Amino acid sequence: MVQRLDQLKETPSQTAGPYIHIGATPNHSGIAGVYPGDLGATMVGRSAKGERITIVGYVIDGGGAPLKDALIEIWQADAAGLYNSSGEKRGKADRNFAGFGRQPTDAKTGEFRFETIKPGPVPFVDGRPMAPHITFWIIARGINIGLHTRMYFSDETAANAKCPVLARIEHQGRVKSLIAQRSDKGGKAVYRFDIRLQGEDETVFFDI
Numbered sequence: 001m002v003q004r005l006d007q008l009k010e011t012p013s014q015t016a017g018p019y020i021h022i023g024a025t026p027n028h029s030g031i032a033g034v035y036p037g038d039l040g041a042t043m044v045g046r047s048a049k050g051e052r053i054t055i056v057g058y059v060i061d062g063g064g065a066p067l068k069d070a071l072i073e074i075w076q077a078d079a080a081g082l083y084n085s086s087g088e089k090r091g092k093a094d095r096n097f098a099g100f101g102r103q104p105t106d107a108k109t110g111e112f113r114f115e116t117i118k119p120g121p122v123p124f125v126d127g128r129p130m131a132p133h134i135t136f137w138i139i140a141r142g143i144n145i146g147l148h149t150r151m152y153f154s155d156e157t158a159a160n161a162k163c164p165v166l167a168r169i170e171h172q173g174r175v176k177s178l179i180a181q182r183s184d185k186g187g188k189a190v191y192r193f194d195i196r197l198q199g200e201d202e203t204v205f206f207d208i
Contacts, residue, residue, distance in 0.1 A: 020071050020139055025104050040073065040102025043116050048096040050079025050117040053189045055151070055180065058110050059138055062198030066110025070140035074101045074114060074151075076133070081120030118153070118189070124164045131156050131163035138195060148206045151193045154181045169204060177203045 025041075026034040044052065055074075058066035076099055077083050082092055084099035093099070097117055105112045121129040131152055139146045152160055160166055166175050180193035195203045 021069070021104055024071060024102060028104055038102065040098070040100055043098045043101045043114070045096030045098075048078075048117055049094050050097075050120075051189065053116060053118045053191060055112075055114040055116065055134070055191050055193055057112055057180075057193040057195060059105060059112070059140065059195045060197065064199075066105070067140050067197075068105055068107050068110040070105045070110075070112070070138060072103055072105070072112050073137040074116070075099065075135045075137075076116065077119040077122050079117050079120050081122045081132075083122070121159060126164070128164050129159070129162075130165055131159035133163075133165075136193075136195065143197075147197075148208050149195065149203050150178055150206065151180050151191070152178050153191065154179050174202075174204050177201060 021029045022031065025038045026032075027038045027041075059070040059072070060066055075083075078094040078097045078099060080092075080094065082094070084093045084095070084097065094117075101114050101116060103112050103114055116134075119132045119134060121132050124130050133153075134151045136149045136151060137146050138149070150165070152163070152166070160175075160179070166178070169175055177196065180191035183190050183192070197203070
């Protein structure tokens, strides 16, 4: 008897192991010739609009150690708050900005780094503006299902206070785990965003 389609279940996810790096970042893994460059390695074109920023941080396990085999993807709007994706506004988004980045953590230090643009605010489902933010997706050995979180900006205090997404977090004391701290080095903004998987200061993760 043929099983009805509405009874089919999703195949369970498996731990990524080292294969996620081989498949997603072959050049970084020492496998040259598959692609000219790893997808997501470069986000910003020369003519991209907006403030250029650097994001650095660690993915930290429950014991306080940085993960040295994590892979991180980010997705964000451009400086005008538009996504370079499908939809009626796609043609208005900055074509010199990819809006998508993918980086592995450093194999020796565990630090990740993204060179990107500070995003503009985008509307919530009811039209209210969300505070400028960047969506993070984290996967590593031992993480069976990719973790989703968001990074907000410490210099957007007023926008953060009015953000409808941040307002929905039940324990408001944990909002601070989503705020990246800004410092200016050499005339360029650097935001530190450490992602803690477990523990007292565990980062807020989103079920999406």
